[in-house]
Amino acid sequence: MSTLKGYAGRVLKVDLSNETFEDFPWSDEDRERTIGGKIMAADILFHHITPDMKAFDEDNWLVATTGPLTGCGCPSSSRFNISTISPLTNIVTSSNCGGDFGLALKKAGYDAVIISGKAKKPVYVEITEGDVVFHDASDLWGLHITPAQDKLPAKAGKMVIGPAGENQVLYAAVFSGERAAGRGGVGAVFGDKNLKAVTAAGTLKSEVADKEALRATNKKWIEQIRKHPLTGKQLPRLGTAGLVAPMQAHRILATKNFSDGRFDDFEKVSGEELAEKYLVKGSGCTTCVIQCTRRVTVNGKVVKGPELETLGLLGPNLMNSNLELINQWNYELDELGMDTMSTAGTIAFAMELNEKGLWDNGLEFGKFDNLSAVFDDIAHRRGDGDILADGTKRVAEKFGGKDFAIHAKGMELAAYEPRGAVGQGLGYATANRGGCHLNAGYLVVLEGLGLNINSYTPKSKAAITIFFQNFMETISAAGCCLFTSYVVMPAPVVRKPSSIVAKVVNVGFIAVGPVIALMVKFPAIASMNLPMIMYPYALKHATGMKMNIAKMLKVGEYGYNIERQCNIILGQQAGADTLPKRLTDELQVPGDKRTKVPLDKMLKSYYRIRGWKDGMPTKATLKKLGITEQAEVS
Amino acid sequence: MARVTVKCFGVLRVDSKIDTVDIESSNIGEVFEKINALIESDMTVSFSQALTYINGDLCTSKHEKLHDGDEVWVISAASLNVKKPEKKTP
Numbered sequence: 217m218s219t220l221k222g223y224a225g226r227v228l229k230v231d232l233s234n235e236t237f238e239d240f241p242w243s244d245e246d247r248e249r250t251i252g253g254k255i256m257a258a259d260i261l262f263h264h265i266t267p268d269m270k271a272f273d274e275d276n277w278l279v280a281t282t283g284p285l286t287g288c289g290c291p292s293s294s295r296f297n298i299s300t301i302s303p304l305t306n307i308v309t310s311s312n313c314g315g316d317f318g319l320a321l322k323k324a325g326y327d328a329v330i331i332s333g334k335a336k337k338p339v340y341v342e343i344t345e346g347d348v349v350f351h352d353a354s355d356l357w358g359l360h361i362t363p364a365q366d367k368l369p370a371k372a373g374k375m376v377i378g379p380a381g382e383n384q385v386l387y388a389a390v391f392s393g394e395r396a397a398g399r400g401g402v403g404a405v406f407g408d409k410n411l412k413a414v415t416a417a418g419t420l421k422s423e424v425a426d427k428e429a430l431r432a433t434n435k436k437w438i439e440q441i442r443k444h445p446l447t448g449k450q451l452p453r454l455g456t457a458g459l460v461a462p463m464q465a466h467r468i469l470a471t472k473n474f475s476d477g478r479f480d481d482f483e484k485v486s487g488e489e490l491a492e493k494y495l496v497k498g499s500g501c502t503t504c505v506i507q508c509t510r511r512v513t514v515n516g517k518v519v520k521g522p523e524l525e526t527l528g529l530l531g532p533n534l535m536n537s538n539l540e541l542i543n544q545w546n547y548e549l550d551e552l553g554m555d556t557m558s559t560a561g562t563i564a565f566a567m568e569l570n571e572k573g574l575w576d577n578g579l580e581f582g583k584f585d586n587l588s589a590v591f592d593d594i595a596h597r598r599g600d601g602d603i604l605a606d607g608t609k610r611v612a613e614k615f616g617g618k619d620f621a622i623h624a625k626g627m628e629l630a631a632y633e634p635r636g637a638v639g640q641g642l643g644y645a646t647a648n649r650g651g652c653h654l655n656a657g658y659l660v661v662l663e664g665l666g667l668n669i670n671s672y673t674p675k676s677k678a679a680i681t682i683f684f685q686n687f688m689e690t691i692s693a694a695g696c697c698l699f700t701s702y703v704v705m706p707a708p709v710v711r712k713p714s715s716i717v718a719k720v721v722n723v724g725f726i727a728v729g730p731v732i733a734l735m736v737k738f739p740a741i742a743s744m745n746l747p748m749i750m751y752p753y754a755l756k757h758a759t760g761m762k763m764n765i766a767k768m769l770k771v772g773e774y775g776y777n778i779e780r781q782c783n784i785i786l787g788q789q790a791g792a793d794t795l796p797k798r799l800t801d802e803l804q805v806p807g808d809k810r811t812k813v814p815l816d817k818m819l820k821s822y823y824r825i826r827g828w829k830d831g832m833p834t835k836a837t838l839k840k841l842g843i844t845e846q847a848e849v850s
Numbered sequence: 851m852a853r854v855t856v857k858c859f860g861v862l863r864v865d866s867k868i869d870t871v872d873i874e875s876s877n878i879g880e881v882f883e884k885i886n887a888l889i890e891s892d893m894t895v896s897f898s899q900a901l902t903y904i905n906g907d908l909c910t911s912k913h914e915k916l917h918d919g920d921e922v923w924v925i926s927a928a929s930l931n932v933k934k935p936e937k938k939t940p
Contacts, residue, residue, distance in 0.1 A: 445927060450860070454861070461860065461923070462925055488859055711899065712927060713899075714898045714899070
């Protein structure tokens with residue numbers, strides 16, 4: 217049991233092969249080092265994986281983790297994480313979800329559940345206080361996400377897969393309610409293990425270290441989120457889709473398989489159009505005060521609407537301006553249990569292959585009469601769907617087109633065209649799980665979607681990227697939604713983006729790059745707390761740990777490095793931090809030399825500041841962070 | 851005076867219901883004056899509260915001249931909570 221508060225204090229390990237369960241040792245020292253969430257999961261995997269291990273091996277573990285703030289009344293803190301070896305990338309993926317499973321798992325008395333082995337026939341696992349029951353899931357197998365969840369205990373928190381996971385589509389998702397742990401194919405690993413669902417239920421409450429102080433912190437924090445123009449106004453009113461117009465303006469709206477950053481019909485797929493014509497109401501994850509989810513009507517039923525990434529990748533990136541179709545496809549993909557982003561990215565690539573005469577597959581930009589059937593074929597691995605189910609990288613290996621196969625480390629990119637925001641490009645290339653916008657450090661928010669720092673200069677981008685990668689790593693580990701970090705952006709600057717103050721801040725951000733680099737290298741410089749950064753206060757009052765910005769940066773650095781070490785054990789080589797040539801060698805705007813990602817230049821600084829060589833942490837860096845070297849592990 | 855098309859985005863569009871308008875204006879500053887005149891609620895928008903683009907290029911000054919056929923995008927900040935000043939009663 218833990219002496220630290222905020223945690224349930226136990227980690228459950230379930231073995232599907234033998235239908236047994238036990239407690240997994242996890243100490244307070246482990247909690248201090250990792251906080252929880254994705255860092256905890258990476259640490260657990262680091263001590264388990266071996267160089268020859270693959271995603272679909274019986275020995276591959278699924279590690280579902282919560283954070284100490286999950287269930288502590290903190291705003292937007294219902295997140296949980298699933299990490300495993302990804303079948304899509306063959307490295308570690310961490311997939312985050314706002315569904316109710318994390319809260320329920322803590323109520324059942326566990327901070328995390330490790331799922332090992334492989335069931336002989338379809339099962340669902342029911343976790344309750346002190347007990348685990350393995351149920352036959354034959355009657356659930358084959359069901360879509362909603363009907364499958366409807367057959368599970370109503371009051372339990374759930375993780376469930378659809379047909380895509382059962383058929384091991386390499387980018388199959390896991391769903392919890394309407395929310396997805398979408399990226400990296402965690403659903404396929406569930407499917408390979410014959411695991412249809414996991415439920416958790418209980419009545420336990422996590423104690424916190426200082427109830428009154430945490431309550432006061434949460435009150436202030438909620439007020440801060442509600443008052444900030446992005447989290448209190450923009451996201452609740454327009455959802456993430458409200459970013460379409462600024463993305464168009466900044467030339468970062470991925471269009472026609474990332475061949476452009478602007479889409480002529482962008483207005484038709486904008487957040488404004490969604491709000492005016494399709495929005496039924498806004499909603500959000502449990503405990504969320506932001507409420508960025510859109511609810512729309514599809515076939516007479518009110519369902520979750522598309523997020524920005526889905527909207528961009530099923531819209532402009534396919535040359536589609538029909539928002540009603542996007543709403544429908546989003547629903548269909550969710551029900552099949554597939555990552556909308558990787559599905560859309562793979563289809564865009566297939567469309568370009570067809571256009572270039574490299575693969576006659578019937579898919580064409582701007583023609584969509586057959587896409588619903590294609591989604592179903594992918595989920596059931598029928599016909600060409602079987603090829604598309606393996607993702608962009610493998611399709612390129614089969615048909616060519618590597619230079620315009622838009623992925624990083626095998627994971628399809630999010631909807632931001634990085635030639636209009638080069639820091640985001642660096643983030644995509646270096647993100648441990650592959651082409652992810654969030655794991656990347658999400659610099660695009662500073663490069664045009666919240667602040668407006670120079671989006672074309674490589675200057676200072678390495679330092680800023682690392683800072684945000686590390687910082688966001690810890691926010692995620694704590695159990696919080698990353699959107700809560702928007703409040704760090706000065707509200708007056710966000711409210712008046714063309715004011716003199718905003719211009720000074722935007723220029724200043726780049727100018728202080730060397731200071732940020734120092735802070736990243738020597739986090740102790742940031743041994744302080746600031747009133748607009750509430751995480752350290754909440755973590756301290758919830759857990760009793762000493763916490764400040766420096767410690768958050770240190771934990772985040774540990775997390776980023778240990779996840780990288782996992783990838784290295786799994787075979788990641790020097791040169792893995794890269795982007796397709798379309799983004800690094802071709803100009804987005806002919807004649808404008810700024811409009812490509814100067815990756816090599818930024819990578820050099822990035823590795824220097826991180827203490828890495830060719831993408832690998834050096835011995836000195838590993839020693840500083842207390843991470844055992846790869847050779848010793850293997 | 852130039853005849854230009856103005857397209858509004860963000861909270862400005864959702865709250866004011868102004869989507870696309872054709873107006874006559876010689877510079878960007880005037881565009882904002884005319885948009886504010888069209889807004890029926892007590893909300894206003896100023897140049898500093900938005901990112902403004904002329905024919906797809908960022909506009910950095912409200913004195914920027916406009917020409918016939920120009921397309922202006924006004925992408926408002928996330929929040930426009932400035933109210934028109936109330937008229938003082940004598």
